[in-house]
Amino acid sequence: AQTVTQSQPEMSVQEAETVTLSCTYDTSESDYYLFWYKQPPSRQMILVIRQEAYKQQNATENRFSVNFQKAAKSFSLKISDSQLGDAAMYFCACANFGNEKLTFGTGTRLTIIP
């Protein structure tokens, strides 16, 4: 069984600053996928970024990037130039290759301070 841990229940950041959300995971598989999902208040959850474990290069999507440390089983999300629209719950998730079920962390609530 895999586990995903988000140790920061809440985070806050000043608008335009950079914030990093932490995630660690544990899986016995060597091939897997990692995700960050965003759930804005009263809105649908959407995918922010994904990382294939076999890729050494860290994924980036505009202002969002990850720091993937495979040996440490760490997968943090960095948000640069934070905007008010980034305020949301962020969930880290993991899926083993060949198994399409995701295991989610408990989430981090991010507040943006104007």
Next chain:
Amino acid sequence: DVKVTQSSRYLVKRTGEKVFLECVQDMDHENMFWYRQDPGLGLRLIYFSYDVKMKEKGDIPEGYSVSREKKERFSLILESASTNQTSMYLCASSFGQRGLYEQYFGPGTRLTVT
């Protein structure tokens, strides 16, 4: 755009009632999922379906059942609702091809059992 819809945003039911939560996706996805989301617990998988009439138990299936008679529709059934089933219920869907694990979520149904 992928669209996943859920029959109700808010639902109030009494203890002992039979409750149906409906989910419809319009992208011909093979996989569909039901989660419940509780503060501090993240998303927990209730049931998963990888094809019509096929289902698989998730992490917390007790007290729930599911039905998938058509590819686009996945129903969650609470046979006899209890107060500890008060929660946010999220439906999701994904392609069934290996390597495409992204799940698309519905807006959620907030169920209150009194």
